[in-house]
Amino acid sequence: MNQPSAFQWSQLGDIEIGRPNMGTQTHVNVYRLLQHSLRHVLERQYGQAASNDLFFKAGKISGQEFCRHNMNGDLPFFDFIPHLQAKLRDLGIGILRIEHSNPQNFHITLTIEEDLDCSGTPVTGQTLCHYDEGFLAGIFECYSGHEMEARELECWGTGSQTCRFEIFKKS
Amino acid sequence: MTDSEVMRLLAMGMKQMPTSAERPPERPPLPPDQCSPAAREVLQLSRELAQVRTIAFDAVQQMSLGNLDFELPRDNAFFSPIKDLQAKLKHLVWQTNRLAQGDYHQQIDFLGDFATSFNQLIQSLRERRSIEQELERSNQQFKLIAENTLDVIWKIDLATMRYNYISPSVLGMRGYTVQEAMSQSVEESLTPASAQQALTTLQSYLSKPELANLYVCDEYQQPCKDGRIIDIELTATVVFDANGQPIEIVGVTRDITRRKATETALRRSEANLAKLLKRQTQANKKLNRQLQYFYDHTVNAIAFFDIDAHRIRITKCNQRWAMALGMTPNDVENRDIDDLIDPESSRMYHSLIDRAMAAGATIQEQCFWRGKHIEVVLIPIVNEQTQRIDQGAALVYDVSERKEMERQLTQIGIRIETRERRQLAADLHDNVGPLLSSMNMYLSTLARKPEIAPHAALVNDVRDILREAITSVREISNNLSPQVLTNYGLTSALELFFETKQKLICIRHTNTLGDLRFNELKEIMCYNIIKELYNNTIKYADATAIDLSLSQCDGKIFIQYRDNGKGFDLAQKMAEPSNNLGLFSIINRINNLDGTYQMDTASGQGFLVNIEFPL
Numbered sequence: 001m002n003q004p005s006a007f008q009w010s011q012l013g014d015i016e017i018g019r020p021n022m023g024t025q026t027h028v029n030v031y032r033l034l035q036h037s038l039r040h041v042l043e044r045q046y047g048q049a050a051s052n053d054l055f056f057k058a059g060k061i062s063g064q065e066f067c068r069h070n071m072n073g074d075l076p077f078f079d080f081i082p083h084l085q086a087k088l089r090d091l092g093i094g095i096l097r098i099e100h101s102n103p104q105n106f107h108i109t110l111t112i113e114e115d116l117d118c119s120g121t122p123v124t125g126q127t128l129c130h131y132d133e134g135f136l137a138g139i140f141e142c143y144s145g146h147e148m149e150a151r152e153l154e155c156w157g158t159g160s161q162t163c164r165f166e167i168f169k170k171s
Numbered sequence: 172m173t174d175s176e177v178m179r180l181l182a183m184g185m186k187q188m189p190t191s192a193e194r195p196p197e198r199p200p201l202p203p204d205q206c207s208p209a210a211r212e213v214l215q216l217s218r219e220l221a222q223v224r225t226i227a228f229d230a231v232q233q234m235s236l237g238n239l240d241f242e243l244p245r246d247n248a249f250f251s252p253i254k255d256l257q258a259k260l261k262h263l264v265w266q267t268n269r270l271a272q273g274d275y276h277q278q279i280d281f282l283g284d285f286a287t288s289f290n291q292l293i294q295s296l297r298e299r300r301s302i303e304q305e306l307e308r309s310n311q312q313f314k315l316i317a318e319n320t321l322d323v324i325w326k327i328d329l330a331t332m333r334y335n336y337i338s339p340s341v342l343g344m345r346g347y348t349v350q351e352a353m354s355q356s357v358e359e360s361l362t363p364a365s366a367q368q369a370l371t372t373l374q375s376y377l378s379k380p381e382l383a384n385l386y387v388c389d390e391y392q393q394p395c396k397d398g399r400i401i402d403i404e405l406t407a408t409v410v411f412d413a414n415g416q417p418i419e420i421v422g423v424t425r426d427i428t429r430r431k432a433t434e435t436a437l438r439r440s441e442a443n444l445a446k447l448l449k450r451q452t453q454a455n456k457k458l459n460r461q462l463q464y465f466y467d468h469t470v471n472a473i474a475f476f477d478i479d480a481h482r483i484r485i486t487k488c489n490q491r492w493a494m495a496l497g498m499t500p501n502d503v504e505n506r507d508i509d510d511l512i513d514p515e516s517s518r519m520y521h522s523l524i525d526r527a528m529a530a531g532a533t534i535q536e537q538c539f540w541r542g543k544h545i546e547v548v549l550i551p552i553v554n555e556q557t558q559r560i561d562q563g564a565a566l567v568y569d570v571s572e573r574k575e576m577e578r579q580l581t582q583i584g585i586r587i588e589t590r591e592r593r594q595l596a597a598d599l600h601d602n603v604g605p606l607l608s609s610m611n612m613y614l615s616t617l618a619r620k621p622e623i624a625p626h627a628a629l630v631n632d633v634r635d636i637l638r639e640a641i642t643s644v645r646e647i648s649n650n651l652s653p654q655v656l657t658n659y660g661l662t663s664a665l666e667l668f669f670e671t672k673q674k675l676i677c678i679r680h681t682n683t684l685g686d687l688r689f690n691e692l693k694e695i696m697c698y699n700i701i702k703e704l705y706n707n708t709i710k711y712a713d714a715t716a717i718d719l720s721l722s723q724c725d726g727k728i729f730i731q732y733r734d735n736g737k738g739f740d741l742a743q744k745m746a747e748p749s750n751n752l753g754l755f756s757i758i759n760r761i762n763n764l765d766g767t768y769q770m771d772t773a774s775g776q777g778f779l780v781n782i783e784f785p786l
């Protein structure tokens with residue numbers, strides 16, 4: 001059986017050529033519609049745990065690629081953070097704030113307010129942002145060169161208005 | 172228990188809730204079994220409400236105590252503002268930590284007025300730090316300058332007129348330690364003249380308050396510990412206090428002894444240079460005048476030209492040059508040489524210039540041009556910027572007269588030589604010959620006498636020697652001036668000459684001249700040329716055969732001479748001033764015949780020469 005080919009940034013296409021009138025922006029609902037319908041199908045097919053894992057993996061790929069193509073990975077840690085903050089804000093992903101950081105072992109606790117994936121969703125007692133977990137892990141993996149793990153501690157789904165993530169090196 | 176009793180119980184439990192800081196009871200009363208389901212539910216809810224209140228109260232209390240590390244239930248949106256505050260405070264703590272680390276890039280975008288104040292605080296911290304850094308930098312610069320400069324920095328207290336600071340560099344400049352220098356009075360630290368000058372300057376400075384904070388810079392002299400006097404440049408200013416009263420002088424002194432010496436030397440050498448230049452210009456002018464005179468009056472034709480690819484453009488030429496072309500310098504200058512002279516002459520110039528450029532050196536050659544013998548000196552001129560030859564100069568001498576003189580001289584020489592040879596030959600032939608013959612006759616008579624018979628052998632030996640002598644005299648006489656040549660011409664003379672040589676080498680002699688006679692001198696020269704060629708072949712060539720042919724056509728005599736010997740390197744032999752081949756004597760004779768020749772030989776290739784000359 002043929003191995004599916006690896007993800008490539010170029011697969012995103014040239015949006016400026018492709019959407020001369022529509023532009024690069026879309027409604028958040030469209031994004032969420034895609035994510036939630038996909039989550040629905042995946043949970044039905046594979047169960048909730050497997051679905052969460054798939055979202056995490058996809059997020060990680062996109063985080064790595066995002067960092068590689070959109071960010072300057074040569075910056076020192078405390079310059080990289082504001083750089084990341086600005087990127088996430090400019091692209092409408094969310095407002096990043098750091099609560100704890102240790103640049104030696106890349107142990108970071110951060111919050112994302114107005115998160116693109118979950119902000120405004122009803123409380124279910126469950127964290128929702130598995131894709132975000134992967135995305136953040138991917139970014140720091142690309143930046144640090146270590147394999148990274150990310151856990152969402154608080155989420156709109158758990159009754160918090162900011163999502164809190166813990167990011168750390170995978171042991 | 173009735174519902175109303177339950178309600179009373181509930182009311183009691185909830186009474187403190189909105190206002191009390193006290194924790195509600197750990198175990199609120201359980202709903203009694205006998206109450207209605209509605210009352211039971213209300214009781215249960217009130218119990219949960221109490222718990223939520225407690226958790227929220229505790230969380231806020233924790234935060235007010237500065238503890239942000241607590242967790243709130245994950246299934247209750249009621250806590251979300253508290254969680255939000257907790258998250259923001261946590262981030263604020265992190266930001267403050269970063270601030271403490273010196274990272275002044277933090278900005279707060281939440282918590283309203285607090286954010287504004289916080290951001291202002293950071294801004295002022297940022298400014299203060301940059302001022303501190305600036306101060307630190309300038310302090311370090313001052314320290315660096317004061318400690319490392321060779322200049323001496325000092326202060327004088329105006330009240331006491333004594334130094335109150337002198338930098339350590341005074342040791343290097345004047346040989347005094349700081350302590351020694353400080354113990355000197357201001358007057359002592361300067362030469363008397365300089366002290367006077369300094370005092371005057373200071374007084375005039377102090378009398379003009381508008382000069383405050385202006386620096387004055389002057390040159391003074393200072394004594395050193397070892398007695399030397401050094402030249403210094405002194406820069407100083409007076410410092411005034413808040414009331415406008417002068418309090419001290421701050422200054423820097425720099426040792427400029429060396430600079431002064433250099434300046435003096437420079438001035439002196441500048442003056443010398445100016446003098447030299449003046450002299451040079453005069454010499455140049457004189458030389459230019461002399462060159463111009465030479466250029467105008469010399470018998471040489473002189474031309475300068477530009478060389479661009481293969482075009483030659485005359486840029487300047489003298490009268491002589493233009494005259495040779497029947498023009499004036501104005502006609503010739505700035506014109507292409509190809510447009511000025513006939514193709515053959517222009518070919519000659521191109522060839523000369525090409526060779527001079529290839530050699531990169533001056534070449535000198537003799538040419539035959541328009542019936543004249545000329546000698547051309549061609550000087551390639553290298554452009555100093557491009558290092559390429561793009562100009563040239565040509566000097567042309569007319570050597571026709573010289574050539575003619577040389578020719579006449581040679582002819583006279585030959586004539587004299589020929590006459591003397593003939594005289595000598597005649598003397599040998601007419602006087603010595605007959606004498607020897609008579610001797611021979613007497614000896615034969617003598618030999619027939621009987622009294623001589625015992626000595627017959629001796630007489631015979633003498634007769635043999637005598638016969639040899641007679642033959643030799645005849646041969647010498649013939650060589651000196653071949654009788655046959657004079658009497659019967661070149662063909663007969665050559666035949667006779669080669670007759671005796673056939674036993675030495677194979678000679679093929681083709682001659683269509685027959686009985687042709689021409690100028691006697693020319694006949695002799697021609698005969699001698701062939702004899703000389705023959706001698707060379709025999710002496711050096713190791714040849715086994717000689718081919719000689721003579722013919723005439725259109726008033727010209729053609730001679731071809733060839734041997735099959737070992738040949739030689741013609742160019743090399745011609746370059747040897749003392750070549751043994753007698754080549755020069757041959758060439759000289761050909762020139763005297765007004766003839767031309769072509770030689771062809773190489774090592775191992777035999778020797779061939781074609782000669783032609785007019786009758």
Ligand SMILES: [Zn+2]
Nearest residue numbers: 118129155163
């Ligand atoms: Zn979330």
